[in-house]
Every structure is written in C-alpha cells, then in structure tokens.
Amino acid sequence: MTEKALTAEPAAPGPAKPAAHGQIEGNPVPISQETIDRLLCDTGTRGTKFDDNGQIINVGRDERLSTEKQRAEMGVRDGGCRWVDCDRSPAWTEAHHINDWLTDTGDTNLADGVLLCHPHHLLLHNQHWKITRTGTQHWLRPPVENDPEQTLIALPSKAVGL
Structure with missing residues (x-):
C-alpha cells in the first residue's frame, strides 16, 4: 500500500448517515x-479524513507506528499478547494504540500502546472491543453485544517477575 492508499468517504449530510466506509487505492x-x-x-499507511463538504481535514501525524x-520495551513489559x-x-504480536491513533488522537508511546497477537488485534477491531488503562493496569472492555454491562476484564502483564 502507498502512503495515500486509504481514504475515508465524507459523511452524508442529513439524518440518515450511511455506514462509514473507505477504499483501497486501485x-x-x-x-x-x-x-x-x-x-x-x-500498517504504515495514513488515512485521509474529509469533512461533510469533501474537504480534507486531517492527513495524519508523522510518528504513527x-x-x-518501543516494541521491544512493550515486549519486556507485556510479556506477549x-x-x-x-x-x-x-515476537508474534503487533503494537496496538489504546487511544486510536486516527480518531482519538492517540499517541505513539509506551504508556498508550499494548501488544496483541494478530488474531486478537483483528478481534478487537472487528468486534469493537476496547482496551483502556488506569495507571499501569490495562483493562479489556467487551462490546455491549457480548456483555451489556461491559464489565472490565483485567489484562495483567505476562512478563515473568512483573
């Protein structure tokens, strides 16, 4: 993918907004x-956000990945997924932004990153799970479809001795 491979479509004006979608170049x-x-x-791509008039309003930040x-330090801290x-x-994980890099202006730093294996990273994004942090404790919040109360699940480090 190229740097401009993904684009987000502008939201339709009016009360009935279609589901958000985008397109891969080509x-x-x-x-x-x-x-x-x-x-x-x-990935190393950048998203482009548009306002309701189709004007670009955001082209991303330089240090997203x-x-x-940082990944090595997360490995020491997290001990894996x-x-x-x-x-x-x-070695089998990917770095995930706790506060979404694009929509929540998440920072690319150790405190706001966590390691997830590829299947769990996909599950988190595709099923709308959320990871939050209180101090150094990480929590997994299930989507309302899985748990109407959205009871937080502790995600302790798996590193030996931490």
Missing part, C-alpha cells in the same frame, strides 16, 4: 470502517 470495492481501522492500526525500541489466556510471545 480497488473500486468499498471496505468497512472496521477494516480501515485495522489497516491503519497495523511504534519504533523497534495481553489478551486473556493468550500465550503468544512478543
């Missing part, structure tokens, strides 16, 4: 917002 088939979010989270050193009962090592 492919006319629309892709879902969940796919856009997942691709933006784990975690550096090799943070998802409940997952045993994937840091």
Whole structure:
C-alpha cells in the first residue's frame, strides 16, 4: 500500500448517515470502517479524513507506528499478547494504540500502546472491543453485544517477575 492508499468517504449530510466506509487505492470495492481501522492500526499507511463538504481535514501525524525500541520495551513489559489466556510471545504480536491513533488522537508511546497477537488485534477491531488503562493496569472492555454491562476484564502483564 502507498502512503495515500486509504481514504475515508465524507459523511452524508442529513439524518440518515450511511455506514462509514473507505477504499483501497486501485480497488473500486468499498471496505468497512472496521477494516480501515485495522489497516491503519497495523500498517504504515495514513488515512485521509474529509469533512461533510469533501474537504480534507486531517492527513495524519508523522510518528504513527511504534519504533523497534518501543516494541521491544512493550515486549519486556507485556510479556506477549495481553489478551486473556493468550500465550503468544512478543515476537508474534503487533503494537496496538489504546487511544486510536486516527480518531482519538492517540499517541505513539509506551504508556498508550499494548501488544496483541494478530488474531486478537483483528478481534478487537472487528468486534469493537476496547482496551483502556488506569495507571499501569490495562483493562479489556467487551462490546455491549457480548456483555451489556461491559464489565472490565483485567489484562495483567505476562512478563515473568512483573
């Protein structure tokens, strides 16, 4: 993908807004917002946001992906995929922004990043799970469809001795 491979369509004016979607450069088939979010989270692409008039309002920030050193530090801290009962090592994980980089102006730093294996990273984005942080404790919030109370699930580090 190129730097401008993903674009988000402007929202339709009026009360009945269609589901958000986008497009990959060179492919006319629309892709879902969940796919856009997942691709933006784990690739080197940048999204382009449009206002209701089709004007570009955001072209991203320069440092979106975690550096090799940040990923190594997350590996030491997290001990692998943070998802409940997952045993994937840091080598099998991807860095995830706790506060979405595009929509929540999430920072690319150690405090706001967490390691997830590819299947759990996909599940998180595609099924609308959310990871939050209170101090150094990470929490998994299920979507309302899975748990109407959205009971937080602790995501402790799997690193030995931490």
